[in-house]
Amino acid sequence: MNxxxxxxxxxxxxxxxxxxxxxxxxxTLGMIGTxxxxxxxxxxxxxxxxxxxxxxxxxxxxxxxxxxxxxxxxTVTDGSDRVGTAVHAAWVKHDVAQCGYCQxxxxxxxxxxxxxxxxxxxxSDAEIDSAMAxxxxxxxxxxxxxxxVADAAKSxxx
Amino acid sequence: xxxxxxxFELPKGIQALMASGREPAEAAAREGVARRSFLxxxxxGGFALGLFPIATLAQQGQSPAQPTAxxxxxxxxxxxxxxxDGTATVTINRLEFGQGVQTGLxxxxxxxxxxxxxxxxxxxxxxxxxxxxxxxGMHMTGGSGSIAHSYTQYRELGARxxxxxxxxxxxxxxxxxxxxxxxxxxxxxxxxxxLSYGELAEAAxxxxxxxxxxxxxxKDFRLIGKATGRLDAKDKASGRQAYGIxxxxxxxxxxxxxxxxxxxxxxxxxxxxxxxxxxxxxxxxRIPVDRGGQGVAVIADGYWPAKQGRDxxxxxxxxxxxxxxxxxxxxxxxxxxxxxxGPRKFDADVxxxxxxxxxxxxxxxxxxxAHAPMEPLNCTVSLAGDKAELWVGSQMPGLDGVAASKxxxxxxxxxxxxxxxxxxxxxxxxxxxxxYVVEACSVVKAAQAAGIAAPIRTLxxxxxxxKGGYYxxxxxxxxxxxxxxxxxxTAWDHAIVGQSILAGTPFEPMMVKGGxxxxxxxxxxxxxxxxxxLTVHHPKQNVPVLWWRSVGSTHTAxxxxxxxxxxxxxxxxxxxxxxxxxxxxxxxxHRAALQLAVDKSGYGTKQLAAGRSxxxxxxxxxxxxxxxxxxxxxxxxxxxxxxxxxxxxCNFAVNPRSVEAQVQGAAVMGLSMCLPxxxxxxxxxxxxxxxxxxxxVPRITDMPQMAVHIAPSAEPPTGIGxxxxxxxxxxxxxxxxxxxxxxxxxxxxKMV
Numbered sequence: 001m002n003x004x005x006x007x008x009x010x011x012x013x014x015x016x017x018x019x020x021x022x023x024x025x026x027x028t029l030g031m032i033g034t035x036x037x038x039x040x041x042x043x044x045x046x047x048x049x050x051x052x053x054x055x056x057x058x059x060x061x062x063x064x065x066x067x068x069x070x071x072x073x074x075t076v077t078d079g080s081d082r083v084g085t086a087v088h089a090a091w092v093k094h095d096v097a098q099c100g101y102c103q104x105x106x107x108x109x110x111x112x113x114x115x116x117x118x119x120x121x122x123x124s125d126a127e128i129d130s131a132m133a134x135x136x137x138x139x140x141x142x143x144x145x146x147x148x149v150a151d152a153a154k155s156x157x158x
Numbered sequence: 159x160x161x162x163x164x165x166f167e168l169p170k171g172i173q174a175l176m177a178s179g180r181e182p183a184e185a186a187a188r189e190g191v192a193r194r195s196f197l198x199x200x201x202x203g204g205f206a207l208g209l210f211p212i213a214t215l216a217q218q219g220q221s222p223a224q225p226t227a228x229x230x231x232x233x234x235x236x237x238x239x240x241x242x243d244g245t246a247t248v249t250i251n252r253l254e255f256g257q258g259v260q261t262g263l264x265x266x267x268x269x270x271x272x273x274x275x276x277x278x279x280x281x282x283x284x285x286x287x288x289x290x291x292x293x294x295g296m297h298m299t300g301g302s303g304s305i306a307h308s309y310t311q312y313r314e315l316g317a318r319x320x321x322x323x324x325x326x327x328x329x330x331x332x333x334x335x336x337x338x339x340x341x342x343x344x345x346x347x348x349x350x351x352x353l354s355y356g357e358l359a360e361a362a363x364x365x366x367x368x369x370x371x372x373x374x375x376x377k378d379f380r381l382i383g384k385a386t387g388r389l390d391a392k393d394k395a396s397g398r399q400a401y402g403i404x405x406x407x408x409x410x411x412x413x414x415x416x417x418x419x420x421x422x423x424x425x426x427x428x429x430x431x432x433x434x435x436x437x438x439x440x441x442x443x444r445i446p447v448d449r450g451g452q453g454v455a456v457i458a459d460g461y462w463p464a465k466q467g468r469d470x471x472x473x474x475x476x477x478x479x480x481x482x483x484x485x486x487x488x489x490x491x492x493x494x495x496x497x498x499x500g501p502r503k504f505d506a507d508v509x510x511x512x513x514x515x516x517x518x519x520x521x522x523x524x525x526x527x528a529h530a531p532m533e534p535l536n537c538t539v540s541l542a543g544d545k546a547e548l549w550v551g552s553q554m555p556g557l558d559g560v561a562a563s564k565x566x567x568x569x570x571x572x573x574x575x576x577x578x579x580x581x582x583x584x585x586x587x588x589x590x591x592x593x594y595v596v597e598a599c600s601v602v603k604a605a606q607a608a609g610i611a612a613p614i615r616t617l618x619x620x621x622x623x624x625k626g627g628y629y630x631x632x633x634x635x636x637x638x639x640x641x642x643x644x645x646x647x648t649a650w651d652h653a654i655v656g657q658s659i660l661a662g663t664p665f666e667p668m669m670v671k672g673g674x675x676x677x678x679x680x681x682x683x684x685x686x687x688x689x690x691x692l693t694v695h696h697p698k699q700n701v702p703v704l705w706w707r708s709v710g711s712t713h714t715a716x717x718x719x720x721x722x723x724x725x726x727x728x729x730x731x732x733x734x735x736x737x738x739x740x741x742x743x744x745x746x747x748h749r750a751a752l753q754l755a756v757d758k759s760g761y762g763t764k765q766l767a768a769g770r771s772x773x774x775x776x777x778x779x780x781x782x783x784x785x786x787x788x789x790x791x792x793x794x795x796x797x798x799x800x801x802x803x804x805x806x807x808c809n810f811a812v813n814p815r816s817v818e819a820q821v822q823g824a825a826v827m828g829l830s831m832c833l834p835x836x837x838x839x840x841x842x843x844x845x846x847x848x849x850x851x852x853x854x855v856p857r858i859t860d861m862p863q864m865a866v867h868i869a870p871s872a873e874p875p876t877g878i879g880x881x882x883x884x885x886x887x888x889x890x891x892x893x894x895x896x897x898x899x900x901x902x903x904x905x906x907x908k909m910v
Binding site: 091092 | 822851
């Protein structure tokens with residue numbers, strides 16, 4: 001039995017401790033928001049936060065999350081996180097998603113990035129690109145991702 | 159369900175389409191669709207408007223009071239459901255996989271329904287007859303046809319539903335229907351009295367379905383033509399949107415399949431001892447796989463144990479009976495073929511080549527390309543007795559349902575395909591062999607034989623996807639062009655070598671003529687009136703191929719637009735002026751799109767930053783024209799794309815925001831063809847790439863600044879899912895060639 005702290009809740013899963021967090025979330029806990037894209041930390045679709053840091057849940061085993069806090073895409077609409085809420089709102093406002101499959105990961109990367117930005121500072125396009133470079137979008141929504149991250153940063157600085 | 163086998167013959171719709179030169183041909187296509195009564199139609203779905211009174215009548219052995227000659231695709235019952243609270247749910251007859259029809263089609267219907275847009279929702283359809291593409295005459299999301307083919311259909315569906323609501327209100331108030339009007343989900347009476355659509359929906363079900371309805375004057379549109387946010391924007395920005403991969407059924411298991419390393423390979427031996435010891439693994443079963451091959455399915459509680467089980471298999475393969483393609487040898491073979499005589503798409507006298515004052519002799523090479531949609535392919539199958547149900551993000555659920563019925567041994571009318579939101583596709587989910595659907599059904603068939611009755615989700619890894627075939631075919635083009643000092647082309651001798659996409663599929667009779675696959679040559683010659691002789695060769699290779707967003711134009715546009723640019727350079731003419739001269743007045747939409755991109759980009763007037771050059775290209779595909787004017791430079795020996803200005807002519811834009819997104823996205827996918835690493839290659843029959851590490855796709859750091867401008871038009875909408883892709887790579891290449899004076903003739907770009 002492994003204990004996981006997911007979005008502030010203690011969960012118990014009876015699976016191999018080497019199982020990636022992604023599959024514990026999706027197949028064991030039924031939390032479908034976190035997506036499987038490549039299984040090799042190459043595309044970012046599975047991005048979640050571990051202790052506030054963006055990680056690739058498809059290669060991070062649940063054993064590495066023991067005693068640590070996992071935060072997933074489901075928190076951006078539960079009101080628990082100001083930054084996630086702002087990023088979600090910017091994503092909707094700018095109609096970022098097309099197929100939308102990669103967007104959970106994009107949003108979790110953007111949220112981790114904006115949490116690390118110094119208060120009151122607005123990131124440049126180059127900084128946004130650098131922070132988001134690990135997340136692939138095959139639909140090519142990158143132009144709107146850029147705008148939405150910048151807009152979320154602005155609303156958080158206001 | 160009541161299926162008509164004629165519906166699966168499909169080509170009548172395609173035939174009408176081809177005969178009409180890809181113009182919408184709804185009337186002709188309808189002949190390919192069996193006429194069916196409203197009664198039969200309503201028996202398809204239990205929820206829809208109009209079902210219950212008719213079904214009751216049927217039980218009583220009576221005929222419906224108002225028999226109707228409407229086709230299934232014209233019946234509101236299958237497309238609109240209004241809840242008592244006024245929520246209007248519109249069923250879309252296509253797959254939503256990023257292109258925005260999940261919002262565009264409801265906009266069109268809601269416009270004529272006069273619905274309150276804030277209360278409009280959207281759901282996917284099934285393989286039921288109502289959800290065929292009315293022009294293709296089959297279930298199909300493709301050819302950039304969703305809005306183009308269903309514009310009138312969805313308007314009429316909305317208008318019919320509105321008429322039924324008005325009719326119900328007129329009966330309630332005992333007034334003439336002509337005295338009533340509607341506004342935003344409400345019927346308004348002569349004295350200003352109001353009834354909401356929600357209040358009327360149940361009574362409206364009892365009303366006859368009108369055959370003929372008047373449509374709005376476009377000047378009265380409140381929704382169509384307005385930039386509108388996606389209906390799925392919130393769900394897709396919160397992890398709440400479910401896709402095919404998210405399907406969960408009670409007791410459902412997950413299967414991962416070991417595929418042969420060479421297409422069509424067979425198993426010599428299977429050692430599953432270690433795999434079976436993995437916690438969660440339920441069974442290891444041999445199954446048939448695509449192209450006559452054999453595979454091993456590992457069925458487990460979830461993906462991870464199934465994948466672990468597959469990794470633990472010790473397999474020996476027998477690939478002695480299948481051709482083992484080697485990309486380098488294949489290219490040499492294609493070069494040889496290009497010199498041979500073959501069937502001609504166009505004929506022309508090319509004798510002027512001999513003494514032409516200027517000549518270009520060029521060879522172009524294009525690799526295989528994987529679609530690599532972000533959601534790995536998957537299909538969930540439930541088989542119970544003589545009925546089966548599938549959940550799959552499919553562009554052709556009708557064909558997939560028939561394929562499933564064959565594998566499962568279930569009558570086609572007993573297979574229900576529930577179309578699921580898909581995480582991209584780009585053509586990979588419109589597959590005549592139904593490869594991944596057939597595989598998922600084979601898994602369930604084998605599982606049931608082994609005593610496992612549970613529904614099973616078969617899920618591919620990214621490696622399965624990259625190595626799994628059905629690529630945009632590798633192509634070789636050769637061109638010999640003679641022209642004079644003014645750039646007048648006197649002879650153009652051209653050859654294309656590449657596998658036929660459609661040979662051996664149900665589309666072959668309509669799309670392969672005289673040994674030439676129409677998808678290999680689309681985009682050649684037009685809009686330039688040049689004397690071209692075009693010879694085509696379709697070698698057979700043991701590599702499955704498929705259409706990839708914009709299909710033939712993925713290579714023909716590059717060849718045409720870089721060669722035209724090269725002639726302009728060789729004769730020292732402005733590339734825009736030269737194109738305009740060649741286009742003349744025969745192609746006003748090309749002119750409009752190109753001029754728009756030129757004007758908005760500042761081409762010819764703006765001073766470019768040092769080291770940058772303009773690049774231009776224009777191309778029509780799927781009845782829409784897109785022109786790009788780009789700015790590019792070379793940095794550390796590598797081409798860099800800085801900005802893209804698009805001029806788009808897609809006639810009337812139903813949702814301009816969606817058009818903008820499609821053109822941006824198509825440009826990114828066009829750019830993907832240029833990047834180092836954007837190629838699938840084979841060695842000894844084995845695909846050499848496996849994941850996003852070695853099959854490269856663009857990232858945000860590759861994204862140029864981009865502006866999309868739409869030419870105004872009142873003509874019926876044409877497609878936009880694909881047309882933004884073809885001109886990007888040639889515009890980029892033309893800019894680089896102007897800097898280096900060396901043409902780029904290979905994708906991905908190779909700087910020499």
